[in-house]
Amino acid sequence: METAVEFTLTDYVAPVCAASSILLYMTGWPAVWTVMKRKSTGDMSTFPYIAMLVNCSSWVGYGSLVRNNVLLVVNTTGSVLQSIFITFFYCYSKSKRLINQQILFAFLFLLAIYYYIYQSEDTSGTIKTLGPICSCLAVLAYAAPLSAMGEVISTKSTSSMNFPLSVANLIVGVEWSAYGFLLGDYYVMGPNILGVIVSFLQVSLFYIYPNKPATVLPA
Template structure:
């Protein structure tokens, strides 16, 4: 592929990546619709939204012209994501009945803001070229990107214990998988971006693991429901014959 062709492909994949990333950011909407209707967060956890918020913060920093020029697509989608995650956390805080969750959200947001300020300060103070700044912030982004993609894994223990996928949001897992694969492809076009490639490559893998777990336990739930219906129908037939 020619240089111009790679540049065009990168732009197109970047736009597709933005669309899929937006889908990832709005994928919790059914969960929060349920929270608003029931006025409780039930057994849902805030970790995923805190991780996603921090990830967006650092990618916005990474995309700034003083760190990594020509990264408009990175800034725009992560700015939107940051706004949406703030809304999700506000709703979660308002409707959770657990003081522990409220404490986790407040502490988490404060720690994230302090961490962002510290990284931004160190970036400007200690590094004087775009390459060095991109490397430093990029490494931080990789770490928190992996945390974001892996955050639904915190629910897997509960899924395996209860053998239910009720609290493992399918759309978040699917959007995370597609998002990781798309941005991994984007990172390999025109100019190879190591940091986008590593974080999203691992993210795609983690998303695949979550989908496999979801499919496995979802099938078990369906098989159980089918067996339950069959047992109920059999009992009805027995009762009718007796009568």
């Protein structure tokens, strides 16, 4: 009876996690449209998209090992979207040297990951090795906004942060934490619990330092 309850909950949470994550990945499109309109990347960095590509692609490998279709679908979609974003950024970037270096590093890293997966005959051992690597990559992805949080605290303004994105990260983190718990997969649950904490801190900053409308001075 207990197994049936867990299966039902997992079956319900899985598609919610998948849909929420894919929608979260889609938030990169506004930046792409901006780049296309300006025909320049300006001050926007390609690195977050390359880092997310490495993260998603690594989780595709992990998902194939544990035979989890949700991880496969979500992270394959994320990998495709990040690749599209990177392509647009690359086309409109005036300085491609740094991007080339980042792409090369990402390619070599993923090549090593997938070579290790496919040459290994010990699936259980591979999961125990790849799991912590994927967890660390997810933690780094969640930790990326910490620099923005430091700026908010120093300036006492949340104008540099995206409230809807912060809330979305919080919701997705809770969903994946619950999904990892139901699966009994601590490699999935662990980094997402940390992500929930970071996202909650981000959202709380909007309450502590609310954006105030600009004051219009009389002419």
